[in-house]
Amino acid sequence: MRSREAILNAARELLLGSGPTAVTHAQVAERAGVGRATVYRHWPQTEPLLLEAMATVPMPFLDKPTAPTQDWLRRELTAIASQLELDDVRAVSTTLANAALWDETMDARRARFAGILTDRLAAALDDAQARGEIVLTLPSREAAAMAIGPMYYRSTIERAPIDSTLIDAAMAALGTWSET
Amino acid sequence: MRSREAILNAARELLLGSGPTAVTHAQVAERAGVGRATVYRHWPQTEPLLLEAMATVPMPFLDKPTAPTQDWLRRELTAIASQLELDDVRAVSTTLANAALWDETMDARRARFAGILTDRLAAALDDAQARGEIVLTLPSREAAAMAIGPMYYRSTIERAPIDSTLIDAAMAALGTWSET
Incomplete structure (x- = not known):
């Protein structure tokens, strides 16, 4: 051992x-x-x-939001996008999603991974809304699926590059950002 | 045989x-x-x-758009969502995404599957825009990732139900629909 x-x-x-x-x-x-x-x-x-x-390592994404939230979120989504372009990350994420259907340990990892992203983004967006930075158009706990889902589909199903158009569209889908 | x-x-x-x-x-x-x-x-x-x-069977989704496009698309996305709630469809889609990374036959199936959805949705949205039903906010070929990605992430990574809020948010992210 x-x-x-x-x-x-x-x-x-x-x-x-x-x-x-x-x-x-x-x-x-x-x-x-x-x-x-x-x-x-x-x-x-x-x-x-x-x-x-x-x-065993801390999840690096969507951690410690900084103001303005819009800039922070674009940076974080861009970082997630560049990770999703790596074959290894694609392999790990699709293996996790697949194996989680049959294996409890894998499913627990999937749940922990997804939960952290959902929680962090919801907290950051709730704070941003309280500060008047955004008016959310969907519940903050739905934001992770809306922000990360298109990039995940692009990377693992379409197998095409994630461009900034897709990131911008996903950010706009979360709510109306105030001009700064 | x-x-x-x-x-x-x-x-x-x-x-x-x-x-x-x-x-x-x-x-x-x-x-x-x-x-x-x-x-x-x-x-x-x-x-x-x-x-x-x-x-070997024809892909049933997003086929043969009918007017108004907004109603047709909501019905189609709702149909995809209810398929994604089935364990078998989750298994097949995540197996496909995972196996496609190593297996050429699987990758060809993935590409065909994704290509049909991208093509059909782009054609339907281009037509809808030409008829004045929507002003697209992102290129029509990006629409599939934007519309299906959040549901796919919700179903396979978050493993939570796909509610109509998420479908509505994804539809709104495609563009501004004209009132009918």
Whole structure:
């Protein structure tokens, strides 16, 4: 079990330091100080390893809103979009959505992941509305589906680039932003 | 190979006649006139069988728009939403998105599926705009991601019901509908 922990720690460090594409069998093996065969034995494929490493690191998106909310949100959605363009993130997110249908552990991860995004965006938008930055056109807890859903569909179903038009349209769909 | 074809035909008939939940090993076996073990041998799980059957039937959604476009589109999106609430459709769509990353046949199906939805919605909205029914706020070929993406995210990532609020918000995000 010690090599399993070392591998998972190495995967987490690589994920935090260099992003999901760095979580390869070779790099994980080198950093964990184990043979590549050992990594393959515990995780024949990298997606489940990446998923498990992701489950142990803080979700980086939509955290700590700054004013003006409109600028902050555009930056955050653009960051999510660029992550969704990475094959590894596409693989992890579609594996999670698929495996969650049959596997309770995966479903718990899916729920935690989705819940954090929903909660953070709802809180940021409620605050923004209280400050007069936006008049919401839909309940704040529906905002995550409206803001992230189009990018997720574009990336995983249409498999096409997420352009700023789509991000702007999603932001406009949340409500009427006041001019600043 | 004859039993394989008989099974696939049975799956297609069940899909068209009674919807995706009818495509079970037992019902497929009975309709195909083969033993249940034969169905399990060709398709140990029902999702790939359902996917293959789906690939052979015409895509039912967003087909043949009728005026007023706004009412037609709300009906179509509501129909897609109720399909996305079915476990089988969730399974098939997330399996497709996931498997398409590694499997060319699956990726071709994904592309065909997504392309039909994008094309049909773009054509219907371009026509509606030409008739003065809507002023689009985003390019018509971006409309599918904007209209279906939030429902897809709600259903597969948030795993929560798709309410009419989300459908209305997605429709409003496409453009300004003229009062009728």
